[in-house]
Amino acid sequence: MAHSNSFQVEKINTHIVNWLKDYAAQAHVKGFVVGISGGIDSAVTSTLCAQTGLPTLCVEMPIHQAASQVSRGQEHITQLKQRFANVSSVVSDLTPVFETFKQQVPSSDNEAILNLTLANTRARLRMTTLYYFAGLNSALVAGTGNKIEDFGVGFYTKYGDGGVDLSPIADLMKSEVRMLAQYLNVPESIIVAKPTDGLFGDDRSDEDQLGASYDELEFAMLAYKKGETEDDFVGRTREVMGIYRKLNRANQHKMNPIPVCNIPEDLK
Template sequence: MQTEKVINHIVTWLKEYATKAKMEGFVLGISGGIDSALTSTLCAKTGLRVLCVEMPIHQHPNQVTRAQEHIAQLKKRFANVTDVRVDLTPVFEEFKTEIPPTTDDSFLDLSLANTRARLRMTTLYYFAGLHRYLVAGTGNKVEDFGVGFFTKYGDGGVDLSPIADLMKSEVYQLARALQVPTSILNAAPTDGLFGDSRTDEDQIGASYDELEWAMQMQEEGKNAEDFGDRERIVYEIYTRLNKANQHKIKPIPVCNIPPNLKE
């Protein structure tokens, strides 16, 4: 990959999009992870205003530390970057007191995790509306179009997606070139939605390198029977998630009414 040219291409794309939309800059959540670190740096390089928002909800201390380290570094490097911290823990806890109890808690943890992501999306759009900013998405290609590892109308609720055509390995290449803090480069990827230290690999059952491989194999028309034990397991994980999450990956379906029914 021609790293510098890709960086310049994304930065130009971001700036042109915002200018044509007559918007003043970008807002995004900073999680302490590699994707938000790269995206915020790319936005900063446009020269337009960038608001980095911390939105902890029972966040693991390591994630908070990494997020704060990145924001401090970014503000030191770019005069157009500002930040704000919104502690959403009390909002989340109050929400839990208002919802009715459930008799089946099989999906309770996942539903509450997705609620965290949607509270953050609402917060970002508050600032976007306040300052005429665009909400910049931080999803990469494997997450957004491979396994659908994001929350619909949570971290998936954005105005534009600058790194969604980059594999996770390519995200790391660009992040290293842009001097993202070493602590973030070395940290295991996590969505931080469960209030503990579980990683993306813990949840998915495969690493991003493995998922990239599986995505390529699917594009080449391979089948699970073509592989050995571990590869078969990874391929089956990928294809299962890809199929199950098509409702996230594909555009929202529209029920088209036949013209004769409207007469």
């Protein structure tokens, strides 16, 4: 685990909660909306929002969801509502919305491309739903992405789970999120569960999709930051460095601001 010696979990917890409170006050909003997936990132994010004392709405948005993900999410929400009076929850079953959407657009013979596109569509339907609840409640959509996902390998859907108002844990590595989860008493079932985006309607994990574990990718992200490259390593480590570099390069379009075509002044 990275930084476990210097990682001051209690102070970091306080820092994030204060940051959330300050931002909400400046934005003149009442509270937060968080999509709950049954994963560790959304569990930690919703707990941090709950600690602000501001109304925090946990939203479950199943789309043909695996029962295990749903039950983990519900276990977390039940526990959070017992601990914090300002937490409420709602379930929006988006399965019929997703099925209707599919009927209104053409399909494709390329199954791999179709499945990936539909996975991203699920994430975007969820983003739309979160903003609906945020609008009704004068709230902000709190993002659940961690540092590896958001700034390392770009493992999220642009304008899906990437479409948020603020990102409380995006400067924390996955191992740091785990430490924070333990400190916050997130249910053990969530802490030990294999990370998954739950977007494909099967049990594939993030690791299956990425080709490397979060701990491996964390190592690669820190190594590249120090100026090391694939050539500095052999075997599996070299392979992981390559996986990280490839994903980081391919997903720059998610991490960089949207390019604007600037028109020369003399043409206007």
